[in-house]
Amino acid sequence: MKKISFILLLFVSSSLFSQSLLWKISGKKIKNPSYIYGTIHIQDKRAFSFDESVLEAFESSDAFAMEILMDEIPMQEMMDAMLMKNNTLDKLYTKEEYRVLDSIVKVKTGAGVLLYNKMKPFFLSSQLMQLEMPKDMDLALDLFFLTEARKAGKPCYGVEKFMDQISAIDAISLEEQADMLYKSLTDTAENDTMSKLNEMLETYMNFDLDKMLELSTDSTMPADFNENFLIKRNVVMVKNFLKISKKQSLFCTVGAAHLAGEDGVLELLRKKGYTVEPVFFKWTEN
Numbered sequence: 001m002k003k004i005s006f007i008l009l010l011f012v013s014s015s016l017f018s019q020s021l022l023w024k025i026s027g028k029k030i031k032n033p034s035y036i037y038g039t040i041h042i043q044d045k046r047a048f049s050f051d052e053s054v055l056e057a058f059e060s061s062d063a064f065a066m067e068i069l070m071d072e073i074p075m076q077e078m079m080d081a082m083l084m085k086n087n088t089l090d091k092l093y094t095k096e097e098y099r100v101l102d103s104i105v106k107v108k109t110g111a112g113v114l115l116y117n118k119m120k121p122f123f124l125s126s127q128l129m130q131l132e133m134p135k136d137m138d139l140a141l142d143l144f145f146l147t148e149a150r151k152a153g154k155p156c157y158g159v160e161k162f163m164d165q166i167s168a169i170d171a172i173s174l175e176e177q178a179d180m181l182y183k184s185l186t187d188t189a190e191n192d193t194m195s196k197l198n199e200m201l202e203t204y205m206n207f208d209l210d211k212m213l214e215l216s217t218d219s220t221m222p223a224d225f226n227e228n229f230l231i232k233r234n235v236v237m238v239k240n241f242l243k244i245s246k247k248q249s250l251f252c253t254v255g256a257a258h259l260a261g262e263d264g265v266l267e268l269l270r271k272k273g274y275t276v277e278p279v280f281f282k283w284t285e286n
Contacts, residue, residue: 020278038256045136053281061251064149092178121177209260216257
C-alpha cells in the first residue's frame with residue numbers, strides 16, 4: 001500500500017498541474033526558458049481567446065514545435081495510413097449493421113458509407129466527429145500556431161512522428177474499431193457529440209487538465225490503447241522536446257490531455273529534474 005505522504009504528494013502535484021495551459025520549462029541544460037502550451041484540436045474561436053501572455057511566450061521563443069508537423073506529411077502517406085489494405089467496412093459488419101451504418105452516414109455526410117468503405121473505422125469516426133464541430137476559425141489551434149511560426153521564419157519541429165500515432169491506432173484491431181464506431185453512432189448516450197464537445201471545451205477553458213485527461217481516457221477502448229496513445233507518446237514527446245530545447249528556446253504545443261497525470265508530460269519533465277512553472281493567463285472572452 002502506498003504511504004499517505006506519497007498519495008498527498010501526488011494529489012498536490014496533480015492539483016498544481018491543473019492551474020494553467022501554459023508552462024515554462026527551465027533548468028539543467030536548457031539555457032533559455034522554453035514553453036509548453038496545451039491545446040485542443042478544434043476551430044472554435046473560444047479556444048483562441050487567450051490573452052497576451054500566450055503570444056508573448058510564443059514570440060519570445062526561437063523555435064516552434066507541435067505533436068506532428070502536419071504540413072510536412074506527404075498527402076499520399078496520410079491517405080495510405082487511413083485506408084485498410086485487405087479489408088472493407090462491409091466485411092466488418094453484418095448486412096443489417098452495414099445498412100444501419102449507411103443510413104446514419106448518409107444523414108451526417110450526404111453520401112453513403114460505400115464512399116468510405118476502405119477507410120479504417122477509427123478515421124471514419126474521427127471524420128464524422130469533425131463534421132459536427134464548430135468551425136469559427138480557419139484552422140485548428142495548433143495549426144494556427146504553426147502558420148504563425150512559418151510566417152515569422154521560426155524553425156519548426158515535430159516532437160513525434162506521424163507513424164507513431166498511426167501505430168497506436170493500428171494496435172486496435174479493425175474488428176474492435178468497427179465495434180466502437182457502430183456503438184458510437186447507434187447508442188443514443190454515446191452519440192451526443194455536441195454535448196461531449198461542449199464539456200471538453202468547458203473543461204479546457206477552466207484549465208482543468210486532470211479532467212481533460214479523464215475525458216480523453218476512453219474506458220471503452222482496448223486496455224493497451226490508452227497506454228499506447230497517451231503514455232508512450234508522452235515519453236517520446238518529452239525526449240524530443242528536451243533534445244530541441246537544449247539548443248534553442250522552444251514554444252511547443254501538445255494536446256492538453258498529454259500534460260496531466262503522473263505519466264503526463266509535465267510530471268515526466270519534473271521527474272527528470274527540470275523546473276516546471278505555470279504561466280497564468282486569462283481568456284479575453286468567455
